[in-house]
Amino acid sequence: MSRREVMLRPGAVEQSTVTPLPQSTPTLPPTPSRVTATLTAVATGAVVLAATAGLNISWTELGDVPGRVVEYLRLMFAAPNWEKLPRALFETWRSISMAWLGAIGCVVVSIPLGMLAASGMGPAWLRVVLRAIFAVVRAVPEVIIALVLLTVTGLTPFTGALALGIAGIGTQAKWVYEAVESAPTGATEAVRAAGGSTAEIARWAIWPTVAPVLMSLALYRCEINIRTSAVLGLVGAGGIGSMLSNYTNYRQWDTVGMLLIVVVVITMVFDLISGSIRRRIMEGARGRDLDRTR
Numbered sequence: 001m002s003r004r005e006v007m008l009r010p011g012a013v014e015q016s017t018v019t020p021l022p023q024s025t026p027t028l029p030p031t032p033s034r035v036t037a038t039l040t041a042v043a044t045g046a047v048v049l050a051a052t053a054g055l056n057i058s059w060t061e062l063g064d065v066p067g068r069v070v071e072y073l074r075l076m077f078a079a080p081n082w083e084k085l086p087r088a089l090f091e092t093w094r095s096i097s098m099a100w101l102g103a104i105g106c107v108v109v110s111i112p113l114g115m116l117a118a119s120g121m122g123p124a125w126l127r128v129v130l131r132a133i134f135a136v137v138r139a140v141p142e143v144i145i146a147l148v149l150l151t152v153t154g155l156t157p158f159t160g161a162l163a164l165g166i167a168g169i170g171t172q173a174k175w176v177y178e179a180v181e182s183a184p185t186g187a188t189e190a191v192r193a194a195g196g197s198t199a200e201i202a203r204w205a206i207w208p209t210v211a212p213v214l215m216s217l218a219l220y221r222c223e224i225n226i227r228t229s230a231v232l233g234l235v236g237a238g239g240i241g242s243m244l245s246n247y248t249n250y251r252q253w254d255t256v257g258m259l260l261i262v263v264v265v266i267t268m269v270f271d272l273i274s275g276s277i278r279r280r281i282m283e284g285a286r287g288r289d290l291d292r293t294r
Contacts, residue, residue, distance in 0.1 A: 072253065075253035075254070075257070076253045076254065076256050076257030076260065077257045077261075079254055080254055080255075080257040080258035080261060081252070081254040081255045081257075081258050082258055084243075084255050084258060084259075085258065085262070087243070088240065088243065088258065088259055088262045089262065091233075091238075091239055091240040091242070091243045092239070092240045092262055092263070092266050094157050094238055094239045094240075095160075095226065095229040095230060095233065095238075095239030095240045095241065096226060096229075096266075096270070097157065097161075098157050098160040098161040098164060098225070098229045098232070098237070098238070098239055099161075099164060099222055099225035099226040099228075099229045100222060100225075101161035101164075101165070102160070102161045102162070102163070102164025102165040102168060102225045102229075103164070103165075103168065103218065103221045103222040103225050104165075105161070105162075105165035106164070106165045106166075106168035106169055106172050106221060107172060107214075107218045107221065109165075109169055109173075110168070110169050110172035110173040110175075110176055111176055111214060113130055113134075113169070113173050113176075114172070114173035114174070114175070114176025114177045114180070115176060115177065115180055115202055115206065116130060117130040117131050117134070117173060117176075117177040118176075118177035118180035118181050119177075119181050120181075120188070121180065121198060121201075121202065121206075122198075130173070131174075131177075133170075134169070134170045134171075134173045134174055135170065136170070137166065137167065137169055137170030138170035138171055138174070139170075140167065141167070142163050142164060142167040142228050142231070142232060143231060143232065143234075143235055145163045145166055145167050146159060146160060146163035146232050146235055146237050147235055149162055149163055150235070150236060150237075155236045155237070155238070156237075156238060157237065157238035157239060159237045159238075160229055160232040160233070160237030160238055160239060163232060163237065164225045164228060164229065164232070167228075168221055168224070168225065171221075172217065172218075172221055175214075175217045176210075176214060176217075179210045179213045179214060179217070180206055180210055183206060183209045183210050184209060187204075187205035187206075187208070187209060188201055188205040188206060190205070191204055191205040192205075212281050212282055213282075215281050216278040216281050216282055219274045219277055219278050219281075220274070220278065222274065223270065223271055223274050226266075226267060226270055227267060229241065230244065230263055233245060240259065240262070240263055243259060244256065244259045244260070244263070247259065
């Protein structure tokens with residue numbers, strides 16, 4: 001019987017013998033070990049317990065904290081003393097001036113150093129050195145820098161501006177080289193292929209691309225400096241912080257409440273203005289027009 005006859009014959013499929021495929025037993029993945037996670041959780045809990053035990057906290061007084069907070073809020077904001085408002089506004093202006101000067105100095109220094117620390121711009125040894133310096137500067141708080149500068153420059157607003165400028169270099173330069181490294185590389189490769197030097201690459205390829213981002217970050221640095229300038233005033237750097245520290249030491253809570261209101265309002269207003277400018281820089285006039293038509 002030919003193969004064709006077998007295929008056309010009724011019941012030929014049922015009568016044919018089909019060889020079953022061998023079935024392999026599925027191999028289950030090994031159960032993940034939770035020893036590492038358990039040990040990490042135990043070590044973290046031990047550190048937290050040790051830190052809590054070393055603080056010498058009086059747990060019996062924790063119940064009185066909410067009542068004390070409410071009492072001091074009543075003393076500060078029930079009837080604020082607005083007689084010192086003109087001086088408070090003047091000291092606030094000094095704090096804003098410190099913030100602006102610190103931000104300008106920080107940005108002027110951070111942009112070239114941050115570009116040199118970016119991959120593909122400066123030599124490898126220079127990138128390592130600069131990034132290490134930036135990390136060290138970021139690790140030191142602004143208050144510590146201000147305390148060190150007080151011994152050199154004295155109790156002046158210039159000390160606060162200098163401290164804000166130095167302390168901001170670490171973070172601002174990090175933002176700069178991260179922005180440069182995340183920028184599109186088309187223009188950079190074109191200028192390099194044309195024989196451009198590192199300075200020409202930075203001027204004609206990188207700067208036009210990252211300038212809006214860097215300008216936005218510069219405004220954000222000024223926002224941070226305005227908030228920090230009030231803290232620097234507590235250590236004698238001048239501005240609204242020094243006035244706040246003095247009246248707090250003399251327990252004049254009605255004046256302290258007025259100063260806090262001024263600080264909060266000025267900071268919020270500047271944040272709104274700076275945020276609007278930063279959105280305009282990033283989106284451009286066309287983006288603003290599109291938002292209005294929606």
